């Protein structure tokens with residue numbers, strides 16, 4: 135049943151994308167996600183202002199060389215002019231799509247009128263999108279939004295209509311309000327309402343954790359593609375399993391421990407290569423915590439990994455855990 139999805143002139147080879155996640159969806163994450171079956175990946179959110187002011191750290195986020203598949207560059211900001219200039223930079227860097235962040239709930243972002251705060255200023259949101267569309271030329275502009283600011287101001291349908299009117303070629307909808315941050319259950323029904331209201335592809339997002347969730351979201355909302363966020367961190371096998379389900383194929387068996395650890399080590403090595411050992415080891419701590427989630431003794435192993443400073447030590451610890459696991463020496467989390 136897997137279909138292609140067309141966003142303007144861009145064709146996705148399956149209705150499966152990974153979410154933008156600051157601190158996680160760097161180019162190594164994107165490479166592994168693509169390998170596992172994601173048809174489109176997103177960068178972390180990138181400050182339009184930071185690009186204009188030539189911030190080195192911001193520019194590093196826009197490095198799209200050697201990407202194995204289409205990448206959406208996600209920008210945040212609030213000034214149409216600045217976003218238009220940043221859009222041109224994203225296009226020059228090789229963005230397949232340029233996405234506007236209208237969902238970030240973080241106080242330091244929304245207090246500047248950026249991220250989810252844009253959902254409270256529709257005329258400005260429409261101006262921004264129109265400016266980005268003009269700057270992007272043939273590259274489609276898309277918008278990622280939430281259900282609304284809070285339960286008293288659920289306006290996602292209105293927002294979606296306004297940005298599509300302004301030229302957006304697809305919208306991604308996270309079914310939570312800004313006030314919810316990441317808690318509670320995502321409301322998929324608002325995704326369905328958006329799908330019924332706009333003529334462009336709608337990407338559904340929120341709480342897809344299994345292949346069954348992905349199929350259910352497509353069916354219940356009529357959305358054109360599913361976007362997977364947290365559940366894909368440290369778990370590329372989830373993407374392969376969803377992809378198989380979308381294609382009506384048999385699900386691949388879940389990875390055994392050796393496979394999980396081999397992937398975690400490969401991910402670490404790729405990070406060391408891309409970012410240098412010090413940064414890689416630090417950034418990988420939270421990712422490794424996801425790779426080992428649910429394993430016996432995971433909490434203890436995680437605490438230990440967080441004390442280590444070199445890639446060699448981390449790999450040593452993962453290998454030692456693997457040996458102990460197969461020799462049945464790993465104790466259950468509360469065994470001591």
Ligand SMILES: Cc1cc2nc3c(=O)[nH]c(=O)nc-3n(C[C@H](O)[C@H](O)[C@H](O)COP(=O)(O)O)c2cc1C
Pocket residue numbers: 153154155156157158178179208235236237238278308316339340341342361362363364365
């Ligand atoms: C650590 C973290 C960072 C995130 N960063 C971004 C971001 O940069 N841009 C964005 O639009 N959403 C961001 N999100 C939201 C996700 O894209 C997604 O909408 C949300 O996690 C719900 O999807 P999920 O239930 O599949 O995780 C972030 C979420 C998390 C947990």
